[in-house]
Amino acid sequence: MIPEIGQFALILALALAVCQTIIPLVGAHRGDAAMMAVGRTAATGHFLFVAVSFACLTYAFLVSDFSVLYVANHSQLALPTLYKVSAVWGAHEGSLLLWILILAAWTLAVARFSSGLPVAFAARVIGVLGFLSIGFLLFALLTSNPFDRLVPAPADGGDLNPLLQDPGLAIHPPLLYVGYVGFSVAFAFAIAAMISGDLDQKWARWTRPWTTVAWMFLTLGIALGSWWAYYELGWGGWWFWDAVENASFMPWLIGTALIHSLAVTEKRGLFKSWTLLLAITAFSLSLLGTFLVRSGIIVSVHAFATDPTRGFFILSFLAIVVIGALVLYAWRAPALDSDVGFSPLSRETFLLLNNVLLVVATALVLIGTLAPLVVEMMSGGKISIGPPWFNVAFLVPMLPLVILLGMGMHTAWRTQNADAWWRVLRIPAIAAIVLGVIIPLLFYGRVSLMLVVGCGAAAWIVISALIQPVRSLLRQKGTAGITRSALGMSVAHLGMGLFVIGVTIVSAFGVESDQALQPGESIEVAGFEFHLVGLSNVQGPNFSAIEAEIEIRDDGKLVDTIRPQKRQYLVQKSWMTEAGIRAGLDKDLFVALGDQLGQNSWSVRIQYKPLIRFIWLGALVMAIGGLIAISDRRYRAGSRAAEAPA
């Protein structure tokens, strides 16, 4: 009964989404206030019904209702409760429902917090979001119904993929989706502005916080995914340029460009049509990512099981959204351009360069991701593009980007006096070069050109990000301090600096080594002694495991004892590696158990990963920067209402 209620609620949500789309859009066109007001109500109802539907599916998982096919395939009686909940989005159907729920939640948030917006504009935004909801609701109902029944119901379920039985991965998809889907708000704002033909600096101010919040979540989601891949997959890397990773990274890159372009549009009223194009692209890439992940068209560790009808549906929806948006863009955007100029040395120039470089980076990632598809279609050969290509290609736009970043932060809008600029930047520039040599030499005993460039760039970003906040700290009370907006920017850039130093050091000095090891034996990796004390059997709720006890010593002194496991999950009979990690801010020491090589000997993968934590820490700091930026006074509801036109 409960699953039927869930499905029925989903159908009602679709009906409300149709109302939410048509009535406000027509109302806005006619200037009918009553019709426009329907948008908010319909959005609220739409959210409620989707929430009911989602709750029904969650309930089916919690009570292990195996008469529901999706539950039977992805859950099991002995599954811990946390994973019963996260199993809801553990596969295609449920994760699509999560996507729909998050889209409805974003819509509700827009409806609730849009009191400061012009009525017709808000109605159009809600209408466009409703249209997107229709697409996904139809997708779920027609091709991927999570409530399909299974008769007769099996006694026990097929279990959740053991890889997904991990707290990090339980919250990775929700975070990622909040980010992905959040770009739909910027998209809807862009479409609404193009329909009304009215785009001013206020529009950018309205759009900015929404975009920043979506970007923050996407940042956290990607970082969490990277962290999970590091400790759970046990391949020892933190980024593999896998097609699905790229699918989440491309919207992030364009989203980052959009945040910067919106800054120019808000402050100076420039780059309007460019900003619109980025808003459209960011969301289109989110949809493209969905297509790549769910159509099975691309070989990836993340790919969901293949189903051609699903791929066809998303591709059609993607085509409608992208072509519709671009046609509207071609028709409306030229009228929006403004007539203000800026000098070559100005913040506008640097933000323009930022955008060009980020777009080039996105294009490279896109080329590398789609190349295997294109080559296969053209010649039939099956190729893959290895991570080395991505590593090199991506560096080309990124190096100038990080160097320009430090300069751009200290450049004034409109025009910047070159002498004053040089006075601010010369000491940080010299300090960065010096640190670029000293950091690798002092801490790691080796230096190379790439190390100097990497560490120097990181130091450069960190120093130039800190100048403004430190100055405002030293300033006397009573004088104007740094704005939240500027502080947020500094903090986010600081995060970028931490990320760069982490990537540089771990790439240059990380060690990975596969070895055979027996109890009582020791091996040395990167100056640390790894001693296998012994092996034992342990039991988990739904797995049994072999656990190794490994002591790590540095110069004979015990650093830590870690216990990597090899787990066998009882239902799927599959083996999983649970790495043992001694995590530290300065370095990670990592041991994963491989296979038994004979009587008592095991293969182990041992890794030394200096500063790898800085990669995820940097992402976290970037997200915090976003949070600080949106807390700026000018985004608050009160001030927005006061400035909104009547």
Next chain:
Amino acid sequence: MKPRQQRMLAVGLAALGIAIAAGLTLRAFQDNMMFFVEVSDVAAGKYPKERNFRIGGLVVGGSVQRDEGSIDIRFEVTDTACTVPVTYSGVLPDLFREGQGVVAHGRMGEDKVFAADKIMAKHDEDYMAPEVADSLSKHQQDIQQAVAKGAVECGTSDS
């Protein structure tokens, strides 16, 4: 700068960026493109010489050999028609098993043994890499039999 100049600057920079990117892409693509070669083609000697490529198929039952206490391993991969011997040194993925699908990166040695530097098995039991599934379906052999015995009629089926 006047708006028109701005636009020119933007277009010029974008064009420059894309040109550099395109050049770089093409150059580096050559070195980093890895072809997937079917096991039957490898057995027939049709594979890229002196560069890396990928092979994929099923691990032949009973073919996995390793010396006691060593991380070196040797096994055979079949597409149900032919088999190719593979060597690898290191930790195998969790889902590597006899009779299961596998993809290996590496190159052919002089001794006609494929020296793998990377072994991939899927995370999902039911999932098989599309290229492997493709390659298997071309040879309408009995998969069970092929897995149990290895090559069945190598060379007679030309793909």
